[in-house]
Amino acid sequence: MSFRTEWASQVTATLTGTMVTIAGWVQRRRDHGGLIFVDVRDRTGIIQVVADPKGAAFATLDTVRAEYVVSVTGMVRRRPDGMVNLDIASGEVEIVPSQVVILSQSKTPPFMPQEAETVDELVRLKYRYLDLRRSSLLHNFELRDRVLYSLRNFFHEHGFLDVETPALARSTPEGARDFLVPSRVQPGTFYALPQSPQIFKQLLMVAGFERYYQIAKVFRDEDLRADRQPEFTQIDVEMSFMDREEILSLMEEMVKRIFKDALGVALQTFPRLSWEEALHQYGSDKPDLRAGEPLVDLTSQARSVSWEILASAPHVVGVICRQYRPSRKMLEQWTEFARERGASGLIWIMKSEDGIKSSAAKWLDGEELLALATNARLQPGDTLLVVAGPKPLAYVVAGQIRLEFARQENRLEPGWRFLWVTEFPLFEWSEEEERLVSAHHPFTMPVAQDFELLESNPAAVRSEAYDVVLNGIELASGSLRIYRPDLQERIFSVLGLTQDEISEKFGFLIQAFQYGAPPHGGIAFGLDRIVMLMAGAKSLREVIAFPKTARGTDPLMDAPSPVDVRQLDELGIQLKPKT
């Protein structure tokens, strides 16, 4: 006898009168004394089993409890008139069992899968296998599977090779903290888990693989967020002999493909903004295009106003709040919001049918206020919130106000608002290390026109780096790579790495590039984030089967954990006493 001949949701009216066997978990048991209903759940849905005391399987069915695993063989019967349940796929029929086999008993679970959404997440993580029984989570993993299936088809069709790269690699400087793995065979040395397969995929390009992709697990030892886990999955891609335009267009096609295959959604062409434009228009390198119109740059106009403080501000940026009449208290809250983020304050200008009101009315005359309002395309009923300050602060704070306003007022437009952000700065200043560091990674190609600035004005050098942003969340990041050793050495030298450090840390890459490196570039998408957004989920934990808590622990396995001192001895490791 087989455990199952049909899935629960496939038992429909067309099978009326036939014998079927279904298997699954007992979702609910309704005991009417003389009549027992049991809903059996499998991955596809639920089916109702009904038995009366004369029936063969009544005694067994009487003993089943929530989450028992059963196999039920019986006749499919149409439900009586008026007893149809249209909420479930099998709702027109029910099974009259001739045999019920209890395959597994269950203790009373700490929570029922169907009520899990309201249960404390710590409890759910501890009993993750029960949490995963609920259909909404299951659907996320079905979506994830469709995305991966679509991805692999796409890459295969376009001549990409799926190549695995090592998980035990070498610690490299720059970037996130590495997770370290001590070597037993080489005492005192450590592997690092990859933050990305970056160097390996570039070596594959040197090897002539031409087109590589990998669904790669990567690791970063940094603090967690709702959209950040210490281990996550990247769609890692690298291509040779393709210019930036070809790479962007192929990757955009890939994203469109998975949305079409997995969600049935046809995406529009992604708009493009340079990093500079994104900062000026949205105060962010990952603009949320759902949050209304761009910021308005009032810097040049402010130069000529009579109020010295505004006229001398290096940058003046406005957020247009359409049809918004904030109270005094709300305006104070916006001012506080701006101050908390480092701005010196906030000016507001309100336009109505009978004139202009402003917090700056004391220092600016009516004409000046009207000019500002007109320049910001203010209509009666609109409010303009203005931040002044240095760049990028003024733009960033204004951008955060734009976002927060849209969230608070429920003005986020629905839809999938993708864009490319390009030409990021090649370097950024690290306050902590007091030196220039790579904004992306040290193998990023500078924009050709900016080569000459590398030594004279490195902060102004733009890079051939690009991000994919969806609804204000960074989904992917990539770049064209440097493939000429001389240019790579120039970059290392601007970063202040000595010859010794270069050869010690990146010698193998420099060496490889001396044997014929093709022009190449690539990108890496955060698979978990894509699936999270596609699923409408609020946290990566809803699309990762066994996620970590915000403190990086796994309540199910109770990891991380101390290890036996003998294990440490073998590794030559001695723990410092706790301070």
Add this chain to the structure above:
RNA sequence: GGAGGCGUGGUGUAGUCGGCCUAACACGCAUGCCUGUCACGCAUGAGAUCACGGGUUCGAAUCCCGUCGCCUCCGCCA
């Protein structure tokens, strides 16, 4: 590293600004009744050192101090 929120039977909550709290309600669980339910219904019952430690007090779930855990955000995340 910093800020905020939360922690009360198995689960979700109420109670928290000092006193009939001998901790309430719903779900779940157990037992009994019930032949058309699908969040079945009805009745009875079991189940809580109120996260942990210390303090104040005649008296603490409640006030104070500390610790731990979970969540969110800032820093951090090339």
